[in-house]
Amino acid sequence: MELQITATSPEHPAAxxxxxxxxxxxxxxxxxxxxxxxxxxxxxxRFARAGDEVVAVKEVGEWAAVREYGLLRDLDRLAVPAVDAVAVVTGRADEHGDPLEPVLITRHLKGSLPYRSMFETTMRPGTIKRLLDALAVLLVRLHLSGFAWGDCSLSNTLFRRDAGAYAAYLVDAETGQLQPRLTTGQRxxxxxxxxxxxxxELLDLEAGGSLHPSVDPVPFGEAIAERYQELWHELTRQSVYPLAKRHYIDRRIRRLNDLGFDVAEMQIQRSPEGDAVTFLPKVVDAGHHQRQLLRLSGVDAEExxxxxxxxxxxxxxxxQEDYAPGDPLGARPEVLAHRWVRDVFRPTVRAVPRELRGNTDPAQIYHEILEHRWRLSERAQHDxxxxxxxxxxxxTLPAPATEV
Known part of the structure; x- marks a missing residue:
């Protein structure tokens, strides 16, 4: 049998x-x-260099390699966080002509680490919780896409920290199944x-002295199931918001925030009945919102x-009509953010008389107005x-205190 390389890109076989x-x-x-x-x-x-890329090479049976290669490509099309499939190599033989196992090749995920490497520094309980939250987000996204993992674990996941956000990526799809819709039992x-x-896995880390002494492995294992159920319910329940009740969208966002998740992406579908909204969650580190707001809009605020x-x-x-994520013809987020500052943020803050603002910074004034809007909308049952x-x-704003 001759060596055969099945690759996702024409450039890969040569490298x-x-x-x-x-x-x-x-x-x-x-x-x-x-x-x-x-x-x-x-x-x-093993990790190897192929041309300008670093790839992960895994020896596995031919049927399993081809199947996992196909599943990873499907997950890529569904935009689910997973490693990228590069190629499958079959027909390998050693110098004596004896057959060698085929390999599956995936692209190394830059900036990612396996969980054992992350725990080498005896990670704090709060950080462990955020990593497990990221894994709960990944499992929910897989299930929403119809993918039953079959072997969800820390070992089969890579973690990456990017600008304060924690993200989990599937690295092993060997036991997975992709279906149009998963049953409750499969989930x-x-x-x-x-x-x-x-x-x-946490018990194993504890035995090796790599787990923070305050972390109890069993409750942490149970916690991911609780986080998954909370997140699944909040993301999958169907809601259509009438135009006059847009404050309901804020209510959903607040519930996600209360669960410890942020909104990475929001999609609104317009219909005569109202706005149907879907959310994409993410797990963030302290200071993330402050950095993101400053980057997008130039507004400097507390977290x-x-x-x-x-x-x-x-x-x-x-x-906005020109909001089109991923569309090169749509306005970039930075452009929209600066328009929001010009047309919404600044006029709103300036509408509050200067003598009432006192020394309160504009970000705090706007935040208080948003909170006030939320309370008024909840009371009135419309935006x-x-x-x-x-x-x-x-x-209702009290006058600032004057120095005597």
Missing amino acids: LLDLPWSVPLEEWPDEHLVALPRGISRHVV EYDVEVARVNIAG NQARSLLNDLETWMVS VGLQATVEDYVT
Whole structure:
């Protein structure tokens, strides 16, 4: 049997041909390898350089390699966080002509780490919780796409921290199944597997002295099931918001925030009955909102202020006609954000008389107005709008104290 390379891109076969396919992966010479942290795997895995790219090479049976290659490509089309499939290499043989196992090749996810490497510094409980939240987000997104993982665990996940956000990526799809829609039983099985696997992996870290002494592995394993259920319910329940009750969207965002998740993306579909809204969650680190608001709009605010302003900015952006994520002809987020500052943020703050503002910074004033709008809208059971909110806010705002 001749060597055969099935690749996702025409450029890959040429770069891959230089790798020593006639040598068992475990014996590959150092000149081809890249020293990167590897997680635990039931298969032999090595990182190698192929042209300008770093790839992960995994020896696995031909049927499993081809199947996983196809599943990873499907997940890529569905925009689910997972490693990118590069190629499958079959027909390998050593120098004596004896057959060698085929390999699955995936692209190395830059900036990512396996969980064991992250725990080498005895991670704090709060950080562990955020990583498990990121894994809960990944599992929900997989299930929403119709993918039953079958072996959700820390070992089969890569974690990446990007500008304060924590994200989890599927790295092993070997046991997965992709279907149009998952049953409740299939989802519950995945969650139970995750609970057992994660508790076991944390117990293993505890035995090796790599787990923070205040972390109890079993409750942490159970916690991911609870986070999954809360997030699944909040994201999947169907709601259509009449135009007069747009404050209901704020209510949904607040519930996600209360669960510890942020809104990474919001999509609104218009219909005669109202606005149908879907949310994409993410897990963020302290200071993320402050940095993101400053980058997008130039507004410098404290973290809680920035979170409030970003939620308002996101809701405003999706209502603009030229808002089209991923469309090169659509306005970029930075352009829309600066328009929001010019047309919404500044006029709203300036509508509050200067003598009432005192020394309160503009971000705090706007945040208080948003909070006031929320309370008024909840009381009225419809969105009262910014103008009416500011008018009421001004009448209820106490005059700043004067120095004696």
